[in-house]
Amino acid sequence: MFFVDTVELEGLGNRSYLAGGERTAVAVDPPRDIDRVLATAARRGVRISHVVETHLHNDYVSGGLELARITGAAYLVPAGARVAFTRVPVSDGDTVGIDAGLTLEAMATPGHTPHHTSYVLHDGGRPVAAFTGGSLLIGTVGRPDLVEPRLTGRLARAQHASAHRLASVLPDDTAVLPTHGFGSFCSSAQADADASTIGKEKSANTALTLDAEDFVADLLAGLDDVPAYYAHMGPANAAGPEPVDLTPPEVADAREIAARLAAGEWVVDLRNRVAFAEGHVAGSVNFEADGKLATYLAWLIPWGKPVTLLAESADQLAAAQRELVRVGIDRPAAAATGGPDRWLPEGVSPASFPRSAFAGLAGQAPGSVVVLDVRRDSERAAGWIEGSVHIPVHELHGRLGEVPDGTVWVHCASGMRAAVAASLLDAAGRDVVAVDDGFDAAQDAGLRLVSR
Structure with missing residues (x-):
């Protein structure tokens, strides 16, 4: 018998896995805070014998190196990944034993990165699960544009080929267990389902239902903004992340x-x-x-x-x-x-600003306020409030000077990013109203929406 436990990283929209048998297990793409993985292993009563990375991650700092050090596990990293630490380089077709009857096979699946590797768990020689990292996701694939712009087209085609390789060699009932796709910006789209199999992906994943040219065209057309901090994640993972310190910080009065x-x-x-x-x-x-x-x-x-x-x-x-x-x-x-x-020092009052809904914005006289849309470009393309100014929230800090004079009513799609933007504007001394409402309510409130 084997098990697969999922370690959810909801804030980042990722998953890590622990898989094994009665005595030993493998950790796949572990997070930086490795205590969660260790606790999962302790609950199972297993020793972590192997730690594997599907690729050098672009969206988070890995805990793999530290987890391997703490447990004494073999640390498997794709051979094509250039790193500054000692590891076991993994190439296509390599296999390792995990527990009695359980083996893990490496499959080269380039596309998300040039060196990306998936791992297939075999139970008694039968494939039962594929840890697909940023390759074949649920209904989509990982982004091909996070490594180097000149490689994006080539990697997009590689994603198509890798997805087809997985689908052609694995049985339909093989579980698909990706790292990305649950909110991560490493995914080219977000999963509509919580679990999947090779068989389900054959009928639902565009990488498997479209020919290569149509797939690549759709994939490249749908790529969204890349979080700026991604530029620092790959180098940190290649250098070998330091252990974390989660003790309480210095107290500030x-x-x-x-x-x-x-x-x-x-x-x-x-x-x-x-x-x-x-x-x-x-x-x-x-x-x-x-x-x-x-x-x-x-x-x-x-x-x-x-x-x-x-x-x-x-x-x-x-x-x-x-x-x-x-x-x-x-x-x-x-x-x-x-x-x-x-x-706050004694005698100093807190700052504040009002919140409203789109109905409140609709009640303002036309042209009397500034309407600031902080959604991403892809969201705005589907429709925006006539006359609104557009600055995505991740660009706002550097573009505050572009926001026109007047009271700013700031909105996003649901309210969370509008709150961030409102706080940035408030900190800069602007009069601001945070629209805490779903964008679907804008038209219902009588606001005129336009689109290209």
Whole structure:
């Protein structure tokens, strides 16, 4: 008998896996905070004998090197990946024994990266699961444009060929277990299902239902913006990530918070957007702990800039630290818990700004306010509010000077990114209203939508 346990990384939209038998197991694409994988192994009562990477990741810092060191496991990395540490180089067709009757076979599946490798788990010689990393995802494939622009077309074609190779050699009932595709920007689209098999992908995945030319054209046309911090993830993984430190940061009092803001550092309030709008430290910015914290903070903050975290509780702070180390933001400069009454000097009132819905925006006189759309280009292409200004949220910090004068009503698709944008505008001294509403409500409210 074998097992496969999933370690969800919901904030980043990824999955890691632990698979094995009665005594030993393999960890696939482990996250930076390896204690979750170790805890999964402990619950199963197994020893981790192997740690494998499907590729050098572009969207998170791997815990593979540290997990292998801690457990004494063999660390398998595709032979074509250029790294600065000792590992077991894996080539197409290599096999390793995991437990009695369980073997893992490497299959070269280039496309997401040139060296990408999938791993097929065999039970008694029968393929039962394929750990496909960023190759064949649920209903889609991994992006081919994260390595080098000159390689994008070639890698897109390689994705098509790799998907067909997996589909041709594996039985239809083989489980497809990708790393990406559950919210990660490494995926070319997002999964509509939670689980899949080779057979299901044959009928639903465009890599397997379209010919190569049509597939490549659709894939390249649908590529979206790349988070800026991705540029730092590959080099970090190639160099060999350091162990993480999740101990509590230095405690910041009101005076230090003010000093860090005055020095131009980022002070990030992790509370929900309603609480932030009602009262916050002037100059701080809002990235909800329950949103895609790691992705958007790492995307927006200048790389290496010190960050101070403000949380409503120690648990919220600890969870945020855990998410941030996964994208290389290793140690907050300082932190504080509680609320604005503890973060502001005595006698200083919290800053605030109003929230509204699209119905409130529809009630404004035409031309009397600035409407700022912070959705991505691909979202806006489907339709936008007539007369609105468009600056994607990940570009806003560097383009604040382009926002026209006047009160700014800022919106996204659901409210989370609008809250981030509103906090950036508020910190810059602008009058702002955060539209906390789903974009589908815009037309219902009577706002005129236009499209190309």
